[in-house]
Amino acid sequence: MKTIAVINQKGGTGKTTTAVNLAAACARRGYWTLLVDLDPQSSAAHSFGLDPASAPATLSKAILEDRPLVEAIRTTNTAGVEVVLGGPELATLELRIKNPLTAVRVLARLLQPVRPAYDLCVLDAPPALSLMFTNALSAADGLLVPVTPSFLSAKGLEMLFTTIEEARADLAIEPQLLGIVLTMIDRRLSLDKEVEGSLRQVFGAKVLDQVVRQNVRLKEAPGHFRSIFAHAPNSSGAEDYDAVAVETLARMGLPAQAPQKEEAPGLSSELREPPELPQSESQAPKRAGEGTAEAAAVALAG
Ligand SMILES: Nc1ncnc2c1ncn2[C@@H]1O[C@H](COP(=O)(O)OP(=O)(O)O)[C@@H](O)[C@H]1O
Ligand SMILES: [Mg+2]
Numbered sequence: 001m002k003t004i005a006v007i008n009q010k011g012g013t014g015k016t017t018t019a020v021n022l023a024a025a026c027a028r029r030g031y032w033t034l035l036v037d038l039d040p041q042s043s044a045a046h047s048f049g050l051d052p053a054s055a056p057a058t059l060s061k062a063i064l065e066d067r068p069l070v071e072a073i074r075t076t077n078t079a080g081v082e083v084v085l086g087g088p089e090l091a092t093l094e095l096r097i098k099n100p101l102t103a104v105r106v107l108a109r110l111l112q113p114v115r116p117a118y119d120l121c122v123l124d125a126p127p128a129l130s131l132m133f134t135n136a137l138s139a140a141d142g143l144l145v146p147v148t149p150s151f152l153s154a155k156g157l158e159m160l161f162t163t164i165e166e167a168r169a170d171l172a173i174e175p176q177l178l179g180i181v182l183t184m185i186d187r188r189l190s191l192d193k194e195v196e197g198s199l200r201q202v203f204g205a206k207v208l209d210q211v212v213r214q215n216v217r218l219k220e221a222p223g224h225f226r227s228i229f230a231h232a233p234n235s236s237g238a239e240d241y242d243a244v245a246v247e248t249l250a251r252m253g254l255p256a257q258a259p260q261k262e263e264a265p266g267l268s269s270e271l272r273e274p275p276e277l278p279q280s281e282s283q284a285p286k287r288a289g290e291g292t293a294e295a296a297a298v299a300l301a302g
Contacts, residue, residue, distance in 0.1 A: 001034075002252055003111070003121040004178065005140035009163070010156045011127035014146040014183030016043040017218055018244070019124035021237070022144070024227030025245035027080025030258030031119040034073070036084040036107075038132040040091035044124040045083055048076040049225030058087030062110055064096055069110040078227050082118075086132075094131045104171060107135035119258055129163055137167045142178040142252050146212075149185055149195040154202065178251045181244055182211040210243040 006019040016039070023035040036059070037044040042052045052058050057071035072085050089096075097103045111121065125136040137143070145160065147153045157180070167173060180203055186192050200207050212218075215237035221228050228237045246256045 001111075001115040001118045001121050002142070002254065003123065003140045004142050004144055004248065004252070005123040005125055005136040005175065006144050006146065007123075007125040007133065007136055007160070008145050008147065008156070009127060009129050009133065009160055010153070013127075013148050013153070014181075014212065015127070016047065016124050017222075018144065018146045018181060018183065018212070018241075019122050020044055020047045020222070021218070021228050021241040022245050022248065023081050023120075023122045024078050024229050025242045026120050026122075026249065027078060028229060028242075029245065029249070029256060030260075031080070031249075031254075032117070032258075033081050033120045033122060034084060034114065034118040035081055036111075036121060036123045037086035038090065038107075038123055038136055039086060039126040040088050041126075042086055042088065043222070045074075045085050047222040047225065047227075048078070048081075048083055050074055050076070050083060050085060052085035052087045055085050055087070058085045058089070059107075059110070060087035060089035060093060063093065063106050064089065064098075068113065070114060073114070077225065078230065081227075090126070090132055097131070103131060104134045105138050107132070108139040111139060134167060134171075137164065137175055138171055138173050140175040142176045142248075144178050144248060145180045146183045147180050147199065148183055149189075149192040149199075151195060153195070154199060157199075157203070177206060178248055179208040180206050181208045181248075184214045185211045186214045208244060208247050210240060210247050212237070212240040212244060215240070 006015045006022070008015055019035060023033045027033045035044055045052050057067065059069065059072050061067060062069050062072055069084060074083050074085060076083055123136045123140060126132050143164070145157070147157065180199065182196055182199065185196065196211070213236045215235055217232035217235040218228055218237040221231035224231050228235060228241055232238060249256060
Protein backbone atom coordinates (compact mmCIF):
# COMPACT_ATOMS: atom_id res chain seq x y z
CA MET A 1 0.00 0.00 0.00
CA LYS A 2 1.35 3.41 -1.03
CA THR A 3 0.16 6.41 0.99
CA ILE A 4 -0.47 9.86 -0.47
CA ALA A 5 -1.15 12.76 1.91
CA VAL A 6 -3.13 15.68 0.48
CA ILE A 7 -1.87 18.58 2.58
CA ASN A 8 -1.86 22.35 2.92
CA GLN A 9 -2.20 24.17 6.25
CA LYS A 10 -4.46 26.70 4.52
CA GLY A 11 -8.20 25.98 4.37
CA GLY A 12 -10.21 26.05 1.15
CA THR A 13 -7.42 25.11 -1.26
CA GLY A 14 -9.23 22.03 -2.57
CA LYS A 15 -7.69 19.36 -0.31
CA THR A 16 -10.90 17.45 0.35
CA THR A 17 -12.12 17.80 -3.24
CA THR A 18 -8.73 16.49 -4.39
CA ALA A 19 -8.54 13.64 -1.84
CA VAL A 20 -12.09 12.41 -2.60
CA ASN A 21 -11.79 12.58 -6.37
CA LEU A 22 -8.21 11.31 -6.48
CA ALA A 23 -9.37 8.28 -4.48
CA ALA A 24 -12.35 7.77 -6.83
CA ALA A 25 -10.20 8.21 -9.95
CA CYS A 26 -7.61 5.70 -8.72
CA ALA A 27 -10.36 3.19 -7.82
CA ARG A 28 -11.77 3.49 -11.36
CA ARG A 29 -8.28 2.71 -12.58
CA GLY A 30 -8.21 -0.52 -10.61
CA TYR A 31 -6.55 0.62 -7.39
CA TRP A 32 -8.28 -0.54 -4.22
CA THR A 33 -8.18 2.69 -2.21
CA LEU A 34 -8.56 3.66 1.43
CA LEU A 35 -9.44 7.32 2.03
CA VAL A 36 -8.62 8.55 5.55
CA ASP A 37 -10.47 11.60 6.86
CA LEU A 38 -8.09 13.48 9.18
CA ASP A 39 -10.12 16.69 9.39
CA PRO A 40 -12.36 17.07 12.49
CA GLN A 41 -14.90 18.74 10.19
CA SER A 42 -15.26 15.37 8.42
CA SER A 43 -15.77 16.83 4.93
CA ALA A 44 -14.35 13.75 3.18
CA ALA A 45 -16.75 11.43 5.02
CA HIS A 46 -19.67 13.81 4.43
CA SER A 47 -18.81 13.86 0.71
CA PHE A 48 -19.83 10.18 0.65
CA GLY A 49 -22.87 10.68 2.88
CA LEU A 50 -21.16 9.21 5.95
CA ASP A 51 -21.51 10.82 9.38
CA PRO A 52 -18.71 10.16 11.88
CA ALA A 53 -20.55 12.06 14.63
CA SER A 54 -23.07 9.22 14.97
CA ALA A 55 -20.66 6.37 14.17
CA PRO A 56 -19.78 3.85 16.89
CA ALA A 57 -16.15 3.66 15.69
CA THR A 58 -13.86 6.36 14.35
CA LEU A 59 -10.14 7.05 13.98
CA SER A 60 -10.27 9.28 17.09
CA LYS A 61 -11.79 6.44 19.12
CA ALA A 62 -9.21 4.02 17.72
CA ILE A 63 -6.47 6.39 18.92
CA LEU A 64 -7.94 7.29 22.31
CA GLU A 65 -9.27 3.83 23.20
CA ASP A 66 -6.50 1.86 21.47
CA ARG A 67 -8.91 -0.02 19.20
CA PRO A 68 -8.21 -1.53 15.77
CA LEU A 69 -8.61 0.90 12.87
CA VAL A 70 -10.63 -1.62 10.84
CA GLU A 71 -13.67 -0.85 13.00
CA ALA A 72 -13.68 2.72 11.65
CA ILE A 73 -13.60 1.69 7.96
CA ARG A 74 -16.78 2.09 5.91
CA THR A 75 -17.56 1.12 2.34
CA THR A 76 -18.85 3.89 0.09
CA ASN A 77 -21.16 4.15 -2.91
CA THR A 78 -17.99 4.21 -5.02
CA ALA A 79 -16.72 0.68 -5.60
CA GLY A 80 -13.04 0.43 -4.74
CA VAL A 81 -13.11 3.31 -2.25
CA GLU A 82 -13.42 2.73 1.48
CA VAL A 83 -13.26 5.49 4.09
CA VAL A 84 -11.75 5.72 7.57
CA LEU A 85 -14.05 7.98 9.60
CA GLY A 86 -12.00 10.56 11.52
CA GLY A 87 -14.48 12.00 13.98
CA PRO A 88 -15.00 15.44 15.52
CA GLU A 89 -12.82 14.47 18.50
CA LEU A 90 -9.78 14.83 16.23
CA ALA A 91 -10.01 18.56 17.04
CA THR A 92 -9.06 18.01 20.69
CA LEU A 93 -6.83 14.98 20.30
CA GLU A 94 -3.70 16.91 21.34
CA LEU A 95 -5.19 17.44 24.80
CA ARG A 96 -6.46 13.93 25.33
CA ILE A 97 -3.86 11.62 23.86
CA LYS A 98 -2.26 9.37 26.46
CA ASN A 99 1.23 8.89 25.08
CA PRO A 100 2.61 12.13 23.57
CA LEU A 101 5.89 10.39 22.70
CA THR A 102 4.29 8.11 20.11
CA ALA A 103 1.47 10.49 19.15
CA VAL A 104 3.05 11.72 15.92
CA ARG A 105 3.22 8.19 14.51
CA VAL A 106 -0.06 6.78 15.78
CA LEU A 107 -1.74 6.92 12.36
CA ALA A 108 1.09 5.01 10.65
CA ARG A 109 0.92 2.38 13.42
CA LEU A 110 -2.86 1.99 13.16
CA LEU A 111 -2.69 1.69 9.35
CA GLN A 112 -0.09 -1.08 9.53
CA PRO A 113 -2.52 -4.07 9.86
CA VAL A 114 -4.75 -2.91 6.98
CA ARG A 115 -1.90 -2.24 4.55
CA PRO A 116 -2.11 -5.61 2.74
CA ALA A 117 -5.79 -4.99 1.95
CA TYR A 118 -5.34 -1.85 -0.19
CA ASP A 119 -3.18 -0.66 -3.06
CA LEU A 120 -3.41 3.01 -2.11
CA CYS A 121 -4.20 5.14 0.89
CA VAL A 122 -5.19 8.81 0.46
CA LEU A 123 -5.03 11.06 3.53
CA ASP A 124 -7.26 14.15 3.62
CA ALA A 125 -5.30 16.39 6.01
CA PRO A 126 -6.75 19.11 8.25
CA PRO A 127 -6.21 22.82 7.45
CA ALA A 128 -3.84 23.36 10.39
CA LEU A 129 -0.37 22.39 11.54
CA SER A 130 -1.96 20.08 14.10
CA LEU A 131 -1.13 16.63 15.45
CA MET A 132 -3.06 14.97 12.61
CA PHE A 133 -1.13 17.08 10.08
CA THR A 134 2.14 15.73 11.53
CA ASN A 135 0.64 12.24 11.51
CA ALA A 136 -0.20 12.64 7.82
CA LEU A 137 3.44 13.58 7.14
CA SER A 138 4.80 10.64 9.11
CA ALA A 139 2.42 8.11 7.50
CA ALA A 140 2.86 9.32 3.90
CA ASP A 141 5.12 8.05 1.14
CA GLY A 142 4.20 11.03 -1.02
CA LEU A 143 2.71 14.51 -0.56
CA LEU A 144 0.31 16.26 -2.87
CA VAL A 145 -0.26 19.97 -2.19
CA PRO A 146 -3.37 21.64 -3.65
CA VAL A 147 -2.93 25.38 -4.14
CA THR A 148 -5.39 28.02 -5.33
CA PRO A 149 -4.23 30.87 -7.56
CA SER A 150 -3.56 33.78 -5.22
CA PHE A 151 -0.43 35.71 -4.39
CA LEU A 152 -0.76 34.67 -0.76
CA SER A 153 -0.61 31.00 -1.71
CA ALA A 154 3.08 31.29 -2.61
CA LYS A 155 3.81 32.69 0.88
CA GLY A 156 1.78 29.86 2.42
CA LEU A 157 3.79 27.33 0.43
CA GLU A 158 7.09 28.63 1.81
CA MET A 159 5.78 28.08 5.33
CA LEU A 160 4.48 24.63 4.43
CA PHE A 161 7.79 23.52 2.93
CA THR A 162 9.71 24.83 5.96
CA THR A 163 7.39 22.82 8.22
CA ILE A 164 7.87 19.70 6.10
CA GLU A 165 11.67 20.11 6.19
CA GLU A 166 11.60 20.50 9.99
CA ALA A 167 9.37 17.43 10.37
CA ARG A 168 11.69 15.48 8.06
CA ALA A 169 14.65 16.25 10.31
CA ASP A 170 12.89 15.98 13.69
CA LEU A 171 10.95 12.81 12.95
CA ALA A 172 13.45 11.19 10.58
CA ILE A 173 10.74 10.68 7.97
CA GLU A 174 11.11 10.69 4.20
CA PRO A 175 7.86 11.72 2.54
CA GLN A 176 8.49 12.66 -1.08
CA LEU A 177 6.87 15.80 -2.52
CA LEU A 178 4.88 14.35 -5.42
CA GLY A 179 3.70 17.72 -6.53
CA ILE A 180 1.79 20.94 -6.17
CA VAL A 181 -1.60 20.79 -7.88
CA LEU A 182 -3.18 24.07 -8.94
CA THR A 183 -6.92 23.99 -8.21
CA MET A 184 -9.90 26.20 -9.04
CA ILE A 185 -7.98 27.71 -11.95
CA ASP A 186 -9.75 30.06 -14.34
CA ARG A 187 -7.30 30.67 -17.17
CA ARG A 188 -9.55 33.38 -18.57
CA LEU A 189 -8.47 35.52 -15.61
CA SER A 190 -5.15 37.28 -16.02
CA LEU A 191 -4.51 36.98 -12.27
CA ASP A 192 -4.82 33.18 -12.41
CA LYS A 193 -2.51 32.98 -15.42
CA GLU A 194 -0.01 35.26 -13.72
CA VAL A 195 0.00 33.30 -10.45
CA GLU A 196 0.24 29.99 -12.31
CA GLY A 197 3.20 31.36 -14.27
CA SER A 198 5.04 32.58 -11.19
CA LEU A 199 4.40 29.34 -9.23
CA ARG A 200 5.78 27.33 -12.16
CA GLN A 201 8.79 29.65 -12.27
CA VAL A 202 9.51 29.27 -8.54
CA PHE A 203 8.65 25.61 -8.04
CA GLY A 204 9.42 24.27 -11.53
CA ALA A 205 8.65 20.59 -12.12
CA LYS A 206 7.19 20.32 -8.62
CA VAL A 207 4.00 21.81 -10.08
CA LEU A 208 1.86 19.16 -11.79
CA ASP A 209 1.39 19.77 -15.54
CA GLN A 210 -2.30 19.06 -15.07
CA VAL A 211 -4.34 21.75 -13.32
CA VAL A 212 -7.89 21.52 -11.97
CA ARG A 213 -10.11 24.10 -13.59
CA GLN A 214 -12.84 25.86 -11.70
CA ASN A 215 -15.95 23.75 -12.18
CA VAL A 216 -19.26 24.13 -10.39
CA ARG A 217 -19.88 20.37 -10.77
CA LEU A 218 -17.02 19.76 -8.30
CA LYS A 219 -18.79 22.01 -5.81
CA GLU A 220 -22.13 20.24 -6.28
CA ALA A 221 -20.92 16.63 -6.07
CA PRO A 222 -20.49 16.40 -2.24
CA GLY A 223 -24.09 17.58 -1.78
CA HIS A 224 -25.16 14.54 -3.79
CA PHE A 225 -22.83 12.35 -1.69
CA ARG A 226 -20.79 11.19 -4.67
CA SER A 227 -17.56 11.68 -6.53
CA ILE A 228 -17.33 13.84 -9.63
CA PHE A 229 -17.20 10.66 -11.75
CA ALA A 230 -20.65 9.59 -10.55
CA HIS A 231 -22.07 13.11 -10.41
CA ALA A 232 -20.89 14.57 -13.73
CA PRO A 233 -18.69 12.09 -15.65
CA ASN A 234 -18.40 14.39 -18.66
CA SER A 235 -17.47 17.52 -16.72
CA SER A 236 -14.11 19.29 -16.85
CA GLY A 237 -13.78 18.38 -13.15
CA ALA A 238 -13.93 14.65 -13.96
CA GLU A 239 -11.48 15.08 -16.84
CA ASP A 240 -9.04 17.11 -14.72
CA TYR A 241 -9.12 14.84 -11.67
CA ASP A 242 -8.63 11.71 -13.79
CA ALA A 243 -5.55 13.33 -15.37
CA VAL A 244 -4.30 14.51 -11.94
CA ALA A 245 -4.63 10.91 -10.72
CA VAL A 246 -2.64 9.55 -13.69
CA GLU A 247 0.12 12.14 -13.18
CA THR A 248 0.22 11.50 -9.42
CA LEU A 249 0.39 7.72 -9.93
CA ALA A 250 3.22 8.20 -12.44
CA ARG A 251 5.12 10.38 -9.97
CA MET A 252 4.82 7.49 -7.46
CA GLY A 253 6.15 5.10 -10.10
CA LEU A 254 2.74 3.41 -10.50
CA PRO A 255 1.01 2.58 -13.81
CA ALA A 256 -2.14 4.45 -14.92
CA GLN A 257 -4.05 1.18 -14.74
CA ALA A 258 -3.51 -1.13 -11.74
CA PRO A 259 -2.27 -4.61 -12.68
CA GLN A 260 -5.12 -7.13 -12.88
CA LYS A 261 -5.56 -8.96 -9.58
CA GLU A 262 -6.51 -12.62 -9.41
CA GLU A 263 -8.10 -12.09 -6.08
CA ALA A 264 -9.16 -8.58 -5.19
CA PRO A 265 -7.81 -7.34 -1.90
CA GLY A 266 -10.04 -6.12 0.87
CA LEU A 267 -10.75 -6.84 4.48
CA SER A 268 -13.27 -9.34 5.77
CA SER A 269 -16.75 -8.01 5.06
CA GLU A 270 -18.01 -9.24 8.45
CA LEU A 271 -16.05 -6.41 10.03
CA ARG A 272 -18.04 -3.82 8.13
CA GLU A 273 -21.43 -2.33 7.97
CA PRO A 274 -23.16 -2.39 4.56
CA PRO A 275 -22.75 0.67 2.32
CA GLU A 276 -25.23 3.40 3.10
CA LEU A 277 -25.89 4.31 -0.50
CA PRO A 278 -26.39 2.17 -3.64
CA GLN A 279 -23.39 1.32 -5.82
CA SER A 280 -23.14 3.84 -8.61
CA GLU A 281 -19.76 3.41 -10.20
CA SER A 282 -19.50 0.12 -12.02
CA GLN A 283 -16.02 0.43 -13.57
CA ALA A 284 -14.23 0.13 -10.27
CA PRO A 285 -12.53 -3.05 -9.11
CA LYS A 286 -14.79 -5.78 -7.84
CA ARG A 287 -14.04 -7.80 -4.75
CA ALA A 288 -13.49 -11.38 -5.97
CA GLY A 289 -13.55 -13.16 -2.65
CA GLU A 290 -13.18 -12.63 1.03
CA GLY A 291 -9.39 -12.72 0.76
CA THR A 292 -7.45 -13.08 3.96
CA ALA A 293 -4.81 -10.45 4.60
CA GLU A 294 -2.18 -13.00 3.53
CA ALA A 295 -3.95 -13.81 0.27
CA ALA A 296 -4.33 -10.09 -0.36
CA ALA A 297 -0.63 -9.57 0.24
CA VAL A 298 0.21 -12.30 -2.26
CA ALA A 299 -2.22 -10.83 -4.79
CA LEU A 300 -0.71 -7.38 -4.35
CA ALA A 301 2.86 -8.64 -4.65
CA GLY A 302 2.02 -10.55 -7.83
N1 LIG B 1 -12.05 23.06 -9.03
C1 LIG B 1 -13.04 23.57 -8.29
N2 LIG B 1 -14.01 24.33 -8.87
C2 LIG B 1 -15.00 24.87 -8.13
N3 LIG B 1 -15.12 24.71 -6.80
C3 LIG B 1 -14.20 23.97 -6.15
C4 LIG B 1 -13.12 23.34 -6.86
N4 LIG B 1 -12.35 22.68 -5.95
C5 LIG B 1 -12.94 22.85 -4.75
N5 LIG B 1 -14.05 23.62 -4.86
C6 LIG B 1 -14.90 24.10 -3.76
O1 LIG B 1 -14.14 24.98 -2.94
C7 LIG B 1 -14.45 24.78 -1.57
C8 LIG B 1 -13.18 24.40 -0.79
O2 LIG B 1 -12.71 23.15 -1.29
P1 LIG B 1 -12.25 21.98 -0.30
O3 LIG B 1 -11.88 20.84 -1.16
O4 LIG B 1 -13.26 21.74 0.75
O5 LIG B 1 -10.95 22.65 0.33
P2 LIG B 1 -10.12 22.25 1.66
O6 LIG B 1 -10.36 20.81 1.95
O7 LIG B 1 -8.70 22.56 1.30
O8 LIG B 1 -10.61 23.16 2.75
C9 LIG B 1 -15.52 23.72 -1.53
O9 LIG B 1 -16.77 24.34 -1.50
C10 LIG B 1 -15.34 22.97 -2.84
O10 LIG B 1 -16.56 22.38 -3.30
MG1 LIG C 1 -10.96 19.84 3.69
